[in-house]
Amino acid sequence: xxxxxxxxxxxxxxxxxxxxxxxxxxxxxxxxxxxxxxxxxxxxxxxxxxxxxxxxxxxxxxxxxxxxxxxxxxxxxxxxxxxxxxxxxxxxxxxxxxxxxxxxxxxxxxxxxxxxxxxxxxxxxxxxxxxxxxxxxxxxxxxxxxxxxxxxxxxxxxxxxxxxxxxxxxxxxxxxxxxxxxxxxxxxxxxxxxxxxxxxxxxxxxxxxxxxxxxxxxxxxxxxxxxxxxxxxxxxxxxxxxxxxxxxxxxxxxxxxxxxxxxxxxxxxxxxxxxxxxxxxxxxxxxxxxxxxxxxxxxxxxxxxxxxxxxxxxxxxxxxxxxxxxx
Numbered sequence: 001x002x003x004x005x006x007x008x009x010x011x012x013x014x015x016x017x018x019x020x021x022x023x024x025x026x027x028x029x030x031x032x033x034x035x036x037x038x039x040x041x042x043x044x045x046x047x048x049x050x051x052x053x054x055x056x057x058x059x060x061x062x063x064x065x066x067x068x069x070x071x072x073x074x075x076x077x078x079x080x081x082x083x084x085x086x087x088x089x090x091x092x093x094x095x096x097x098x099x100x101x102x103x104x105x106x107x108x109x110x111x112x113x114x115x116x117x118x119x120x121x122x123x124x125x126x127x128x129x130x131x132x133x134x135x136x137x138x139x140x141x142x143x144x145x146x147x148x149x150x151x152x153x154x155x156x157x158x159x160x161x162x163x164x165x166x167x168x169x170x171x172x173x174x175x176x177x178x179x180x181x182x183x184x185x186x187x188x189x190x191x192x193x194x195x196x197x198x199x200x201x202x203x204x205x206x207x208x209x210x211x212x213x214x215x216x217x218x219x220x221x222x223x224x225x226x227x228x229x230x231x232x233x234x235x236x237x238x239x240x241x242x243x244x245x246x247x248x249x250x251x252x253x254x255x256x257x258x259x260x261x262x263x264x265x266x267x268x269x270x271x272x273x274x275x276x277x278x279x280x281x282x283x284x285x286x287x288x289x290x291x292x293x294x295x296x297x298x299x300x301x302x303x304x305x306x307x308x309x310x311x312x313x314x315x316x317x318x319x320x321x322x323x324x325x326x327x
Contacts, residue, residue: 007062007107009033009096010049010069012040014184015177015216019066022217031058033069049092052099059096060103064224066111067096070155077147077277089155097162109168109224112159116175116209116236116287117279118152121145123205126240128290129173129232145279156232168230170223175209175236175287177216178307180315190315193250199259204244206284209236212301212310219289222297234289241304243281249305253312 006023008016011032020030020042030042033055037044047055049069059065069092071084093112100106119127120135127133135141136149156171178186192198211219219235241249251259264282289297301307 003027003029004063005029005031005061006064006066007031007033007058009047009065009067009092010113011066012036012038012044013068014179014181016068017181018177018179018213018217019068019220022221026221031062033058049088050095052095052102056099056102059099059107061105062107064109064111065096065100065107066113066220067093068113069093070113073148073151073277074280075277077144082147086151086154089151090158093155093158093162097158097164100162100164100167106164106166108166109170110164111170111172111220111223112156114156114159114171114173114232115148115152116173116234116285117148117283118156118173119285119287121206121283122286123207123284126286126288127234128288129234130290132234132287141283142279144277145283148279168227170230171232172220172223173232173234173236173287174216175211175234175240175285177213178210178311179213180311180318181213182318186311187315189247189250190254190312193247193254193256193259196256196258197260197262198247198251199261200244200247201262201281202243202264204242204247204261206243206282207240207286208243208246209240209285209287210246210304210307211235211237212299212307215299215301218300219292219297222292222295226295229291229295233291234287235292236287236289237304237307238288238293238299238302239304240286240288246304249308250312252305253308 006028012034023030032042032044033047034044035049037046045055045058071088075081120133121138121141136146176185223229
């Protein structure tokens with residue numbers, strides 16, 4: 001596509017950096033909306049993610065809006081954190097809808113973050129956009145996991161309710177984006193492997209749905225270019241892997257056979273100390289991207305073992321670069 005203006009609300013985190021870097025490299029103009037403007041390689045405009053303000057001028061005349069706003073779910077689900085997780089997603093989505101509705105030149109396309117966690121915890125069959133089962137009622141899932149489903153369904157409902165007749169809307173049910181960047185999911189998993197702790201989690205049967213960072217950026221570029229695509233799209237690799245195989249592939253890529261397993265009871269204790277939830281590792285997210293595949297999107301990294309080798313190589317390159325630049 002020719003050069004366009006892309007606005008990334010909540011784009012100061014890892015996914016925002018991936019998208020901003022990818023779009024800028026292709027010659028597009030990127031603007032990030034952030035509650036904590038800082039020094040970034042791209043223009044950053046302040047917003048509170050809850051009320052209309054001067055930032056709305058960036059929406060008027062933009063070509064693409066990709067909403068990434070929302071408090072991290074990597075925390076304990078205390079009442080305070082639950083309220084912040086839910087409120088941050090609903091408020092930012094609603095106020096973006098207001099800005100688009102008031103715009104003289106509304107953006108032609110609005111991509112809205114959602115999550116693959118909306119689907120049921122299951123082993124029997126994959127969840128695609130047409131036949132996937134929304135979770136919340138699984139008899140074998142802890143009741144605490146229902147909160148994530150409540151958040152995801154409320155988030156998508158707020159998006160659906162936004163009145164934007166001149167804007168194509170796409171809800172991105174995104175799996176875990178795997179990037180070698182520090183602090184990301186892959187960095188954490190590789191850290192366990194490097195310390196000899198990257199064995200099977202729980203019984204190892206739960207599926208891990210994932211997508212390589214390159215395919216994540218390319219998938220969103222593909223969706224933006226495809227004017228016939230709207231509604232729900234699963235943004236995930238076509239080959240989710242059971243946790244045991246998933247962790248083995250990281251160990252193989254790193255070059256180690258040692259990986260102490262973590263039974264569910266030990267994960268509960270570890271999650272408590274790390275102030276997070278075991279849902280992030282024990283829920284079976286068997287999600288497949290039916291619409292991307294049927295639309296002809298070609299994944300560069302469809303299989304996890306090859307993707308893991310590439311990510312380990314990139315991680316090592318980043319580590320070398322960091323060591324060279326360190327004083």
